[in-house]
Amino acid sequence: MVHDVSGPGVLKVFERLREQGIPVDRLKDPSKVWVAEDHFVPSADKISAENIVKLSNFTREYGIEKHFRYGMGQYGICHTLSHEEALVLPGQVYVGGDSHTNTTGALGAFACGLGHTDVAYVLLNGRIWFKVPETLYFQINGRLPDHVMAKDLILRIIGEIGTDGGAYRAMQFGGSGVENMSMEQRMTVCNMSIEAGARAGLIAPDEKTFRYLRGRRYTPEDYEEMVDAWRRDLTTDSGATFAKSYTIHTDEIAPQVSWGTNPAMTWPGTPITEIPVDRVFIGSCTNARLEDLIDAARAARGRRVAPGVDAMVVPGSQDVKRQAEEMGLDRVFRDAGFEWRESGCSMCLGMNPDILEPGQRCASTSNRNFEGRQGAGGRTHLVSPVMAAAAAVSGHFVDVREMDLN
Numbered sequence: 001m002v003h004d005v006s007g008p009g010v011l012k013v014f015e016r017l018r019e020q021g022i023p024v025d026r027l028k029d030p031s032k033v034w035v036a037e038d039h040f041v042p043s044a045d046k047i048s049a050e051n052i053v054k055l056s057n058f059t060r061e062y063g064i065e066k067h068f069r070y071g072m073g074q075y076g077i078c079h080t081l082s083h084e085e086a087l088v089l090p091g092q093v094y095v096g097g098d099s100h101t102n103t104t105g106a107l108g109a110f111a112c113g114l115g116h117t118d119v120a121y122v123l124l125n126g127r128i129w130f131k132v133p134e135t136l137y138f139q140i141n142g143r144l145p146d147h148v149m150a151k152d153l154i155l156r157i158i159g160e161i162g163t164d165g166g167a168y169r170a171m172q173f174g175g176s177g178v179e180n181m182s183m184e185q186r187m188t189v190c191n192m193s194i195e196a197g198a199r200a201g202l203i204a205p206d207e208k209t210f211r212y213l214r215g216r217r218y219t220p221e222d223y224e225e226m227v228d229a230w231r232r233d234l235t236t237d238s239g240a241t242f243a244k245s246y247t248i249h250t251d252e253i254a255p256q257v258s259w260g261t262n263p264a265m266t267w268p269g270t271p272i273t274e275i276p277v278d279r280v281f282i283g284s285c286t287n288a289r290l291e292d293l294i295d296a297a298r299a300a301r302g303r304r305v306a307p308g309v310d311a312m313v314v315p316g317s318q319d320v321k322r323q324a325e326e327m328g329l330d331r332v333f334r335d336a337g338f339e340w341r342e343s344g345c346s347m348c349l350g351m352n353p354d355i356l357e358p359g360q361r362c363a364s365t366s367n368r369n370f371e372g373r374q375g376a377g378g379r380t381h382l383v384s385p386v387m388a389a390a391a392a393v394s395g396h397f398v399d400v401r402e403m404d405l406n
């Protein structure tokens with residue numbers, strides 16, 4: 001997978017190879033390649049327009065058919081499309097020109113992000129070299145308490161092990177807590193494994209996974225036979241050894257609000273209700289799937305965005321948007337004063353016009369609170385969708401467990 005940032009980056013690598021006389025006139029297998037336009041949107045500036053032209057030329061020249069174009073039918077964030085369109089299947093090795101490619105480990109694929117040079121290599125050769133990572137195993141027991149979401153669980157885990165706690169390891173999640181999670185929640189967990197430095201996030205596929213991938217646009221014709229093989233082969237070996245194992249009881253998890261400028265900093269010791277917010281962003285590859293929007297709507301329904309707060313909802317894909325609209329969620333958000341937008345990365349990163357102004361503080365369902373991530377001089381607090389919506393209607397952070405949710 002390449003998108004509107006990594007695609008043009010890969011093409012630069014192609015140019016350099018061409019200068020050195022290395023042939024780059026055909027890809028190993030264009031049917032295994034797909035392209036998304038998500039990072040620069042919404043944007044009408046020169047660089048983004050040029051990048052979209054480069055991507056279009058690229059897919060035409062190399063015969064790539066799976067190109068999800070901004071503004072046309074189904075499009076959105078690459079890590080939402082990869083699942084919704086069944087572009088990746090359990091047991092596959094999937095690489096993408098984006099660090100959150102880890103998300104797709106939730107399907108039981110070995111999925112990870114690569115730099116432009118490595119992506120170029122894969123496109124041309126159909127293979128890549130990996131040092132097999134050691135595995136950290138997270139045994140999650142129980143069921144997430146009311147109002148506590150997968151985002152809270154993964155923020156809590158990263159808070160515990162640190163942003164290098166998973167460095168070049170696979171973080172595997174299992175146990176009843178994971179079995180009880182929906183596919184969408186599992187994606188949130190694997191998505192943020194990269195924030196602990198992990199090479200991959202991984203969840204063994206189960207009946208939920210198989211059901212989820214059935215009947216999608218790129219679900220293969222012999223899918224049921226594949227499922228039979230996966231049921232047999234893609235389970236955790238009983239004698240598996242892990243570099244380290246952790247046990248987490250879901251009832252210990254509380255709603256989280258990140259503090260500071262990396263996703264491991266979650267415990268400020270300041271009452272969250274004393275922290276006012278200026279902006280609220282419900283979106284990104286971490287938390288903009290249908291279930292996330294349903295959860296956020298529980299805090300928005302029948303309420304109003306607090307005066308002075310600017311809040312927006314950016315569905316992860318146009319299919320998510322359409323399904324949410326069929327459920328009337330757009331009305332819930334709009335009536336409450338949220339903006340309801342077209343899909344893309346939007347305010348997750350400061351690469352398009354959706355940015356914080358200096359000094360603004362944002363409750364964001366995204367995954368990175370690095371300095372200036374959402375705009376120079378802005379401050380980001382990472383939260384779950386329901387915590388973000390609750391902050392929007394309250395004007396400051398609140399503990400959703402104390403709220404009357406609809």
Ligand SMILES: CC(C)[C@H](C(=O)O)[C@@H](O)C(=O)O
Nearest residue numbers: 005006039097098099100349
């Ligand atoms: C722009 C892109 C290459 C980058 C990434 O790889 O993660 C972006 O998606 C991000 O979240 O920072």
Ligand code: SF4
Nearest residue numbers: 100284285345348349
């Ligand atoms: S939504 Fe954010 S984290 Fe995800 S791919 Fe886009 S910019 Fe990266």
